[in-house]
Amino acid sequence: MSRFWSRLTHDLKPYVPGEQPRMAELVKLNTNENPIGPSPRVLEAIRGEATDTLRLYPDPQATALRTALATYHQVRPEQVFVGNGSDEVLAHAFCALLKHDAPLLFPDITYSFYPVYCRLFGIAHEAVPLDQAMQIRVADYRRPAGALILPNPNAPTGVALSRAEIATLLEEHPDAPVVIDEAYVDFGAETAIPLVASHPNLLVIQTMSKSRALAGLRVGYAVGDADLIEALTRVKDSFNSYPLGRLAQAGAIASWRTRPIFNRPARASSKAGSGSTADWSGLASTCCRPPPTSSSRVIRRMRARRWPPRCANGR
Numbered sequence: 286m287s288r289f290w291s292r293l294t295h296d297l298k299p300y301v302p303g304e305q306p307r308m309a310e311l312v313k314l315n316t317n318e319n320p321i322g323p324s325p326r327v328l329e330a331i332r333g334e335a336t337d338t339l340r341l342y343p344d345p346q347a348t349a350l351r352t353a354l355a356t357y358h359q360v361r362p363e364q365v366f367v368g369n370g371s372d373e374v375l376a377h378a379f380c381a382l383l384k385h386d387a388p389l390l391f392p393d394i395t396y397s398f399y400p401v402y403c404r405l406f407g408i409a410h411e412a413v414p415l416d417q418a419m420q421i422r423v424a425d426y427r428r429p430a431g432a433l434i435l436p437n438p439n440a441p442t443g444v445a446l447s448r449a450e451i452a453t454l455l456e457e458h459p460d461a462p463v464v465i466d467e468a469y470v471d472f473g474a475e476t477a478i479p480l481v482a483s484h485p486n487l488l489v490i491q492t493m494s495k496s497r498a499l500a501g502l503r504v505g506y507a508v509g510d511a512d513l514i515e516a517l518t519r520v521k522d523s524f525n526s527y528p529l530g531r532l533a534q535a536g537a538i539a540s541w542r543t544r545p546i547f548n549r550p551a552r553a554s555s556k557a558g559s560g561s562t563a564d565w566s567g568l569a570s571t572c573c574r575p576p577p578t579s580s581s582r583v584i585r586r587m588r589a590r591r592w593p594p595r596c597a598n599g600r
């Protein structure tokens with residue numbers, strides 16, 4: 286705290302990232318890092334870009350990367366925005382699209398960065414409780430809303446809505462921007478990207494950090510109507526014109542040109558890829574059943590097994 290801080294800085298409650306203990310062979314569920322590691326072709330492309338050209342600024346519009354993403358998702362490059370991790374893309378979406386007279390709606394429990402952005406950008410919001418089964422109920426969102434944001438699957442519950450349910454949500458809020466944060470979609474949910482063509486209010490945000498094992502490269506992106514993308518670009522160019530460096534752009538492009546390997550089961554891939562010998566046994570029962578003992582005991586036992594824990598919304 287300092288008298289030199291602005292009022293805004295005093296009032297911020299910053300997001301606390303999942304801890305990064307300095308231990309080998311962790312099962313990093315608290316930040317959901319991929320145990321497999323990136324494709325060798327991605328690493329090769331990054332090494333190839335580490336040359337004298339680093340003295341030059343990168344392409345501010347990341348045109349080649351946006352084109353590769355557009356080809357992959359069968360949309361136009363004007364419908365794709367890229368940023369420094371999906372956290373940055375989310376921040377631009379909050380600033381550009383989610384502040385209106387009526388409150389922004391999101392689930393309670395959900396990704397704990399959302400209330401942080403609300404505070405940063407002065408956005409009034411309402412958290413809509415999950416049902417008894419920890420699921421989002423579309424019917425609970427039938428209320429006045431300036432905008433909506435939902436992760437699908439939700440985080441940290443891992444429970445997903447179907448594409449048809451997302452379509453219902455969009456049709457019930459035709460005048461509100463709806464952001465679907467698909468950080469974990471490749472692990473078993475249906476992407477909403479095919480709905481973009483018929484819903485000008487839909488913005489889908491994805492990341493290369495999880496299924497593509499590139500959390501360290503910091504590349505996230507959004508797909509939506511060209512007008513929504515222009516809004517994000519206006520905010521980006523009022524903040525930082527070059528969010529993605531040359532290495533990030535080269536690595537990300539190579540990833541979209543490589544067949545994804547994220548369909549393999551995690552247990553098999555942890556051995557096949559990184560040679561991890563981490564102990565996964567018992568993890569499912571710890572995560573999926575209510576613990577039979579006190580939470581502090583569970584947390585102690587998780588740490589002992591090298592599974593750094595993380596509590597939902599600080600609870």
Ligand SMILES: Cc1ncc(COP(=O)(O)O)c(C=O)c1O
Pocket residue numbers: 316317369370371372373396436440466468491492493494500504505
């Ligand atoms: C739901 C959700 N959205 C977005 C992100 C941000 O991912 P990144 O900034 O690495 O793209 C995370 C990271 O854990 C997440 O859990």
